Amino acid sequence: MKLTPITDRFSVSGQPEIADIARLKADGFATLVNLRPDGEDGSQPGHAAESQAARDTGLGYSFIPVRGSNITQADIDAFRSALAAAEGSVVAHCKGGTRALTLYALSEVLDGRMPAAEVIAFGQTHGFDLSNAAAWLAAKAQQRPHVQGFFDPRTFSIQYVVSDPTTKQCAIIDPVLDFDEKSGATATTSADAILAHIAREGLTVAWILDTHPHADHFSAAQYLKARTGAPTAIGSHIADVQTLWKDIYNWPELAADGSQWDRLFAPGDRFMIGSIEARVMFSPGHTLASITYVIGDAAFIHDTLFMPDSGSARADFPGGNARVLWRSIQDILALPDTTRLFTGHDYQPHGRAPRWESSVAEQKRTNPHVAHCDEAAFVALREARDRTLPMPKLILHALQVNISGGRLPEPEANGRRYLKFPLDVLTGAAW
Structure with a gap:
């Protein structure tokens, strides 16, 4: 497992072995972020094994499975949240580290800490090709x-x-x-x-x-x-x-x-x-x-x-x-x-x-x-x-509000609003 430090509290890496995860706590890391979808190749331990190894060694763990060609705003938001919630240093991994650094660079640009024009050079400084990050930002601008x-x-x-x-x-x-x-x-x-x-x-x-x-x-x-x-x-x-x-x-x-x-x-x-x-x-x-x-x-x-x-x-x-x-x-x-x-x-x-x-x-x-x-x-x-799904727990509550355009029931004489729903009308649903 090759670690590439990016800041004093954030590093990226390629795929770790389970034994590598067990050593991360001793190396001063507090959180592991796994960016690999399960099944990318036969050699990766997978989310369940990584999550268990992180728990066993006392690491925080986040699973944000992304593919390099399909990074979305939600992935960036989840990555930001994982970094913000970490109480200490973070290592984020994918197969080789490029996706991890891509998400970091996109977060920096969107948060105003890095100009978009500097993304490619930033990646090169750390030995990574961030052309996909630059393309993502160009597409977003258009x-x-x-x-x-x-x-x-x-x-x-x-x-x-x-x-x-x-x-x-x-x-x-x-x-x-x-x-x-x-x-x-x-x-x-x-x-x-x-x-x-x-x-x-x-x-x-x-x-x-x-x-x-x-x-x-x-x-x-x-x-x-x-x-x-x-x-x-x-x-x-x-x-x-x-x-x-x-x-x-x-x-x-x-x-x-x-x-x-x-x-x-x-x-x-x-x-x-x-x-x-x-x-x-x-x-x-x-x-x-x-x-x-x-x-x-x-x-x-x-x-x-x-x-x-x-x-x-x-x-x-x-x-x-x-x-x-x-x-x-x-x-x-x-x-x-x-x-x-x-x-x-x-x-x-x-x-x-x-x-x-x-x-x-x-x-x-x-x-x-x-x-x-x-x-x-x-x-x-x-x-x-x-046939296996129970009804949503709020269906009978919500529909009477939502078919009225989001209006709650009018207050009654005592000033309180009341919901009304029928019994035994949605027959056949799983419990």
Whole structure:
């Protein structure tokens, strides 16, 4: 194991053996960061073995599996967090050290501590080729739009701020209103973090967008509308979902016409975020009303496809359909291969850091639910998997808020708000 010191508290290395990990603590390191996806080659110990070796020797450990050609903003954020949380010196490894130094250099540039023009020379100083880092930064400078994801660990949801760098106009997509089902408490911590980012970046909110009525978290759309004055929007088929759930909730006074939002988007509709055109794709299957927002070179696909190592979204909610979901996925995969895809949940398989950005090409190549899979195989796989899944713990809480545009129930005579949900209506779900 060859260690290359970069600063007095950060080094990079190639693949360590298990015996090397056991010596790192004695060598003065506090944290090991593993950047290698499992299975890159047959000689690597793998995440489980490295994690156990780190625990055995008292090292902190982070698993951030990345490939050099697919580094995303989420990977950089996770790498920054791992370094910030370390109580002492850190060694980050990949196969040879280049990915580790690439993530370090990108963090330095994005945090303003290194000019982008110095990245190549910085790598050469330490004996590494950082041309991929320079290319990543050049592509980021040209990308339209800029996308910032906000991961909510309570619900594994990702909220987005997508902005036009030219006009500083932005849209907020799928914001979360915090809710604790154990105490019944609500909070605006997640939404306020979005507002703080918008203020720091000098952005103006043009839209507050929902991709569909969520079953696992409350929408913060109404809170953010009150704070920003921006219009809210969702797909026009929300009326179908409202009609379905209006009966489930025995809620005759609910207006099942989508009037709870300022705009209802029909499939193919176009709108602007500053100077960037956005268009709407109808993407049902997970719900009756799911849509995809294609904004510049980015598509916000929420509960259709997850990251390639996580497959696809479930299709067994009321109104869901696996065959319809497959066709929606095919529409998304017909976008250009370079289209950036931003998913709505990440459940961190194998304990890796959260990720939420992929590409059409990456999904087609490596997602087992679509690569080398036809419609019949997908439907069989999806339906079999869905039969094993319990319902989301907040589905009956969240839908009555979210089909009303994120509005909490009105206070009753005593000033308190009350949720109402039916018993024994979602029959057949796993417990």
